[in-house]
Amino acid sequence: MYGEQLRSLRKEKGLTAEEVALRVNIGRSTYAGYEKERRKPPINVLVKLAKFHNTSIEYILGLSNNKHSIKDQSDLSIYLSNQCLYWKGNPITDKQIKLLNDLCENIISEKVISD
Numbered sequence: 001m002y003g004e005q006l007r008s009l010r011k012e013k014g015l016t017a018e019e020v021a022l023r024v025n026i027g028r029s030t031y032a033g034y035e036k037e038r039r040k041p042p043i044n045v046l047v048k049l050a051k052f053h054n055t056s057i058e059y060i061l062g063l064s065n066n067k068h069s070i071k072d073q074s075d076l077s078i079y080l081s082n083q084c085l086y087w088k089g090n091p092i093t094d095k096q097i098k099l100l101n102d103l104c105e106n107i108i109s110e111k112v113i114s115d
Contacts, residue, residue, distance in 0.1 A: 001062035003037035009053040009060075010035075024048040076104060 010020050021031035026045060033039030041049065046057045058064035080101055085092040092100075 002041070002060050003035045005060045005062060006031075006049065007035045009049075009055065013053075020049075020052070024052050077101065080104075 006020075010017065013020075015023075017032050017035060018028045021028045024031075024045070025048070030039060034041050034045075043057075046060060050057045050060060053060075055067050056064060059067050080097050085097065
């Protein structure tokens with residue numbers, strides 16, 4: 001699973017395996033082994049790859065369908081735009097998400113003005 005994820009992330013950036021390997025400071029054949037799942041990347045390499053691709057280790061390992069990094073997940077505007085959200089078990093509609101975005105924008109803008 002992680003090999004497919006790595007290959008897909010690399011192709012999204014239009015890079016070769018060699019280019020990714022150079023950018024995360026590992027050997028080309030080592031990286032190719034990860035994509036072919038002949039080798040298992042150690043945690044320090046997974047961290048480098050996740051940062052490089054701006055995603056999470058969980059996504060690379062196939063444990064999450066959420067491609068966004070932890071940083072993106074903590075940005076409320078990104079979180080609201082990329083999630084299927086619920087309130088007390090009820091789905092939040094696109095219209096309601098837009099209202100939430102507008103409300104947050106107004107609150108943050110007002111805070112900046114009042115500071």
